[in-house]
Amino acid sequence: MIANRSMPQSTVIPELVYPDVAKAVDWLCDVFGFTERLRIGDHRAQLNVGDGSIVVATGHGGKGKGEANHSVMVRVDYVDRHFENAKRHGAKILGTPTDYPYGERQYAVEDLGGHRWTFSQSIADVDPETWGGTRPKRTKSSARK
Numbered sequence: 395m396i397a398n399r400s401m402p403q404s405t406v407i408p409e410l411v412y413p414d415v416a417k418a419v420d421w422l423c424d425v426f427g428f429t430e431r432l433r434i435g436d437h438r439a440q441l442n443v444g445d446g447s448i449v450v451a452t453g454h455g456g457k458g459k460g461e462a463n464h465s466v467m468v469r470v471d472y473v474d475r476h477f478e479n480a481k482r483h484g485a486k487i488l489g490t491p492t493d494y495p496y497g498e499r500q501y502a503v504e505d506l507g508g509h510r511w512t513f514s515q516s517i518a519d520v521d522p523e524t525w526g527g528t529r530p531k532r533t534k535s536s537a538r539k
Contacts, residue, residue, distance in 0.1 A: 395469065395471055395515075395516060396497075396516040396517065396518070396519060397516070397519055398496075398497045398498065398516035398518065398519050398520060399519055399520060399521055399522060400432075400496040400497050400498070400520045400521070400522045400525070400527060401469070401496070401497065401498060401514070401516055402431060402440050402442065402447030402449075403447075404445070404446050404447040404469070405468065405469050406466060406467070406468055406469075407447050407448060407449055407466070407467040407468075407469070408448050408449070408464060408465075408466055408467075409448070409449040409450075409451055409464060409465045409466065409467055409512070410448060410449070410450055410451070410463070410464050411451050411452070411453035411462065411463045411464060412450055412451075412452070412453070413452070413453065414452075415436060415437060415438065415439055415450050415451065415452050416436065418439075418450050419433075419439050419441065419450055422441060422448075422450065423441070426443070427443065428441040428442065428443045428448070429441065429442050429443070429530070430442075430530035431447065431530065432522050432527050432528070432529065432530070433527065433528045433529075433530060434522075434526065434527050434528075435526060436452070437451065437452040438450065438451050438452065449467065462510050464510075465502075465509070465510035465511060465512060466509070466510075466511050466512070467511075467512045467513075467514055468511065468512070468513050468514070469513075469514050469515070469516070470513050470514070470515055471515065472515065473491050473499050473500065473501060473513055473514065473515035474491050474499075476501075476513050477490070477491050477501045477513070480501075480503050480513075485503045485504070485505065486503060486504040486505075487501070487502075487503055488502035488503055488504055488510065489501055489502035493517065495520070495524075495525045496520055496522065496525050496527070497516055497517055497518035497519060497520035498514045498515065498516055498517065499514070499515045499517045500512050500513065500514040500515075501513055
């Protein structure tokens with residue numbers, strides 16, 4: 395698997411939806427000891443904890459009709475092969491494999507229980523600052539007041 399500076403290195407990455415990303419990041423860092431890895435505008439952030447990661451994304455917390463309040467991202471070696479297998483086995487395809495400027499090729503799917511998944515393959519090592527990502531201003535010491 396290619397290492398990509400724009401992507402956490404964890405294989406499985408929960409994506410949690412909050413109405414206010416900045417407020418959620420502050421709370422998760424202060425209360426649970428997460429550290430901010432990367433901020434993407436005001437709509438998304440990557441957090442680390444130990445050797446794990448989560449993504450915090452904007453939304454209404456699943457309160458809107460048909461809106462999910464979470465999904466799971468899984469990093470795979472061959473996203474096109476993975477996609478074809480999922481499609482062949484009847485998974486509900488939400489989005490076909492697409493290349494993104496942050497160096498990932500991803501597709502989205504819904505499983506038999508209605509859970510949403512994004513499968514992602516790193517296709518390039520991309521500096522997050524080239525597509526609008528920013529490094530955190532918080533330090534570990536400020537997160538543990």
